[in-house]
Amino acid sequence: MQAENVNISKTGMYNLYFIFCDPQLKGLLVDGTTRWKNPSGYLPGRMAPLMTFYGLMSLAYLVLVAAWMSQYMRFWKDILALQNYLTVIIALGMFEVTLWYFEYANFNVTGRRPIGITFWAVTFGSVRKTLSRLLILVFSMGYGVVKPTLGGLTSKVVVLGVTYFIASELLDVFEHVGTINDLSGKARLVLVLPVAVLDAFFIVWIFTSLSKTLEKLQARRMIAKLELYRKFTNALAVSVVISAAWIGYELYFKATDPFSERWQSAWIISSFWNILTFVLLCIICFLWAPSQNSTRYAYSDEGSENFDDEEGLPLKSGMNIELEKVNAMKPEKKEKKISNTDVFSLNEETEEDKRE
Template identity: 65%
Template sequence: MSWLSALALLCVLSFFSVEASIHQYAGERFGPKGNAFVVHGGSEGIYSSIAARNETDSPSNGDSFIRFEKVTFRRTKDSVNFTSGLVHAIIFEVEDRETIGGSAYGGQRAVCCTGDLAKLGVCTEGEVIHHPSSKNPSWPHVFGVSFNIDEEVVTLPSNSIQITKTGMYNLYFIHCDVRLKDVAVEGKTIWKNPAGYLPGRMAPLMNFYGFMSFAFILLGIFWFSQYARYWKEVLPLQNCITFVITLGMFEMAFWYFEYVGFNKTGIRPMGITLWAVTFGTVKRTVARLILLMVSMGYGVVRPTLGGLTSKVIMLGATFFLASEILELVENVGAVSDLSGKARLFFVLPVAMLDAFFILWIFTSLSATLNKLQARRMLVKLDIYRKFTNALAVAVIVSVGWICYELYFKSNDVYNEKWQDAWIIPAFWQVLSFSLLCVICALWAPSQNSMRYAYSDDGSEEFDKDDTNLTLIKPSSLPSNDARAAPETRPLQGNNGVTNGDLEEDKTE
């Protein structure tokens, strides 16, 4: 793999990274990439402190920088008998990626200076090739240290690099000495934005979750006020909706405080992150189960799920487990350590279970609508049609957004659009909240709630054929007690007599 291909792969993987702005290195070993040995030190979007001051004219905005603190390189005791080449630290903005590496006579691009390139006088053999940026001659920043003979550990000088241009910055530790194949890096680097330590591509999410917390509070005020007013009319389905709203309020609050803590310290608060992930997973699981149960008519046109209860519970438990693992990997672990196939291994089960949910929901909705129409339950039919339309719109919008997301990521290999990346996860939160608002509007507690509930009279039985009713007329019986054939008459609809109003004819 060429150096640029490897660099592109690392940049793609770093998009999913959730490492803190304080990047710790605990003995990471250099791996071969092209003709160099590389450790990825970090990749974050950083806003320029100068631009931030110009936008706000506020002296409270701090500087943005990348600081090296006690970054050391350690080699084994068996390989201290020589003086090594330089071990470099290279920081570059993604637009300047072409300034790293070079090629001779149109050959394969290399990051380490080869003999052919050294003959051209463009670099020193055995060192990293780099050229000044055309837009900013002081970039990229390249510096390093070398091992003297019998020296086991060397330390990079403490250095703080000011960021004067907004962009996606990458840090790599690179060396070109094959004799240092076992060298490892230790220490930490600190990456800071003007407003705090929150990575640039995540910074807008802090305000977003604050807004979503406020939105859930407004929804909660509406729902709980209705719930308190008509608590005697509350249905089991409305209790489930109450549970989802409560979970959503906790989830949004936990995410907001998680980002606030991350922004202040540079390290993700593990406990809050775990709670936010778990509340979110439970909410998504319960929300899908509610959609499925509503589609089946539970609590509205049927009293129980019958034999489907165990299957519904099993599907919900499987979805919760798969989603929880995926969310923990994305938000707690360092996803940059996973290969693309490894991450796909976690995403595919969730996607397949979501597809199964959608298929089952719409299949159940179709059957429920047909039964409601056949039974002429017009009030419930109207609600279910509105629910079906809202759900169909949500699915269509979701498919469209997935296509846009794939397009966005495929055209942003190097994360140059990092300032807009927060919109992708935010959209799914807005969509699920909008669908929840629709459900709350359709099934809000009211004085008429019971007309949506299941009733055990004859008009609610789906499994009995009520289109005709057989009536035996005693007057038709002959005197010799022989039984005559029964006489039938059709059952009248809402404009005539109902099941409860039918009376047997009196004997003549």
């Protein structure tokens, strides 16, 4: 059969159906191919905006990398382990969005999804999502700030990370690699459900750990670290609220558009998660930007760790000034005052030992 061209003059969602009315044709198999091409290329209309989106995201990550690395190289002597992990996550994010851009660009030119590029884009994304969640979790536990190791929790964190990576990789591979149409509802539900459950588990564990870490920092009066963790907690809380609201909107969007009549704006649903992730990453990078004061957030087992330096120095100086005034006014009670001062210091150490 000779190929036939059908010109489309009106923008819209089109489907091709083969219909027969002759009962004798029951069980007939039709073999052939169809080729769909838009004026801008082979990308389907609902996927075409994604190429531009990932191109812009690549530029955004490039700016973030430039800003982060400028600070990283400037204060490389004061870099913390957590900042090294952040560097890896930023690099993974940049590679991911860049691969997605080239994947859509190649698809737009050839009309076929390049399996190799798509697979690596999916894999980089799964690794980035897994490491991001693990980094937030261990930071919430106080790793590198309040305690030097995770202790017995290390194995549990690793198991959770490996499980999440496998679930996320399976979902993204089946959804993107070599496919154009969305997965069916049942197939997608089977793959989405484990990822959703693991995400919920991450959220609960993260905020539980943050609560304990904040209490510990407040008890030890580590003011600088406490302020950092409060800002970090607020950023996470806002992102969780926004995520929950967007999930509700996504469910509403799909429930009210069963025939994909709003296909021109469907790309926003998936793109939003990339934007939210990037914004949260920028906030974390801002809070943990390399600087000459980075080491004050690092864990230290010295006794001075129990009190924040910024708060401790003025208090100590003030006490010395008051003692000097009292000693000058009442020299005959100098020995008694010194004795009281020693008792006061001993009580502070005792209280600190109790907190520890």
